[in-house]
Amino acid sequence: DSGVTQTPKHLITATGQRVTLRCSPRSGDLSVYWYQQSLDQGLQFLIQYYNGEERAKGNILERFSAQQFPDLHSELNLSSLELGDSALYFCASSVGVGTDTQYFGPGTRLTVL
Amino acid sequence: AQSVTQPDIHITVSEGASLELRCNYSYGATPYLFWYVQSPGQGLQLLLKYFSGDTLVQGIKGFEAEFKRSQSSFNLRKPSVHWSDAAEYFCAVVNWGSNFGNEKLTFGTGTRLTIIP
Numbered sequence: 001d002s003g004v005t006q007t008p009k010h011l012i013t014a015t016g017q018r019v020t021l022r023c024s025p026r027s028g029d030l031s032v033y034w035y036q037q038s039l040d041q042g043l044q045f046l047i048q049y050y051n052g053e054e055r056a057k058g059n060i061l062e063r064f065s066a067q068q069f070p071d072l073h074s075e076l077n078l079s080s081l082e083l084g085d086s087a088l089y090f091c092a093s094s095v096g097v098g099t100d101t102q103y104f105g106p107g108t109r110l111t112v113l
Numbered sequence: 114a115q116s117v118t119q120p121d122i123h124i125t126v127s128e129g130a131s132l133e134l135r136c137n138y139s140y141g142a143t144p145y146l147f148w149y150v151q152s153p154g155q156g157l158q159l160l161l162k163y164f165s166g167d168t169l170v171q172g173i174k175g176f177e178a179e180f181k182r183s184q185s186s187f188n189l190r191k192p193s194v195h196w197s198d199a200a201e202y203f204c205a206v207v208n209w210g211s212n213f214g215n216e217k218l219t220f221g222t223g224t225r226l227t228i229i230p
Contacts (some may be wrong), residue, residue: 002156033217043203045217058217090156097216104149104157 003027004105006091012111018079021108025072025093031055032074033094033102034066038087050097051073081112115139115206119221126194127229130221134224136204145207146187147152147218148178151202163187174198182190199228 003026013019025032034046044059049068060066063081068074078085088107094100116139126132138144145164149157161172168180187204202225205218214227 002158004132005155033214042222043218045219048217064209065168092157092218094216100216101147101159101162102218103159106156 002103002105004091004093004103006108008088008107008108009106010109010111012113013081013112015081015083016081017081018077019081019110020036021076021078021089021091021110023074023076023091023093023105025074025091026103029093029095029103030072031094031097031100031102032068032072033092034060034074034076035090035092035104036087037107038084038091042086043090046076046081055097078110086110115144115159115219117204117219117221118206119152119202119204119224120191121224122222123225123227125229131191132189132191132194132198132226134202134226136187136189136221137185138187138204146178146180147188147205148172148176148189148205148206148217149220150174150200151203151223157203160189165191194226194228196228196230199226201225208223 005024007022030051033048037043046060048056052068063079066076090107091105092102094102120136147162148160160176163170163180201223203223204221
């Protein structure tokens with residue numbers, strides 16, 4: 001158990017819908033990262049927050065957004081869902097930035113029908 | 114941009130045999146290298162990491178990896194595999210330092226390890 005929690009574990013929804021994925025980092029960790037794992041794209045970095053502020057962006061679609069709240073939990077919002085958004089979404093956290101090890105949550109499996 | 118190549122998509126090894134999983138990274142000023150393992154239906158667990166110092170690093174579950182700058186490689190090894198090692202293994206790099214503020218992990222495509230009795 002990494003100490004990173006993600007809810008829900010599974011999510012099934014329809015195209016065009018909007019969903020919110022939630023992540024609670026390890027106690028004391030200030031950085032949160034979101035990654036997407038799909039069969040065709042592999043593991044890809046989406047976005048990073050540090051202490052409530054956006055720090056880095058990767059291949060995140062405009063339909064996707066995220067935020068980190070004062071209690072340091074983070075939410076990833078996916079809207080206007082398409083079939084291709086079906087994937088495993090991982091959250092990771094680290095103490096700070098730089099070379100701090102990232103610890104991964106169990107992931108949320110999103111299925112868009 | 115940094116990149117990671119795992120040339121072997123799938124490897125099958127007999128239980129008790131030795132294992133080596135290959136990982137090559139693209140040139141970076143200061144590559145920080147990681148190996149993660151993903152069991153079916155699970156998240157990613159850190160096996161080991163290399164930042165600096167001794168180029169042979171020890172990890173959990175009996176794994177080790179050797180950083181070879183001349184070959185741009187960071188291969189993962191285990192002297193004797195167990196059936197529970199069957200999983201997907203990912204090599205990753207953070208090219209921190211050349212682009213401060215960008216600590217994202219860049220992952221390889223993964224190597225699926227199958228263990229046969």
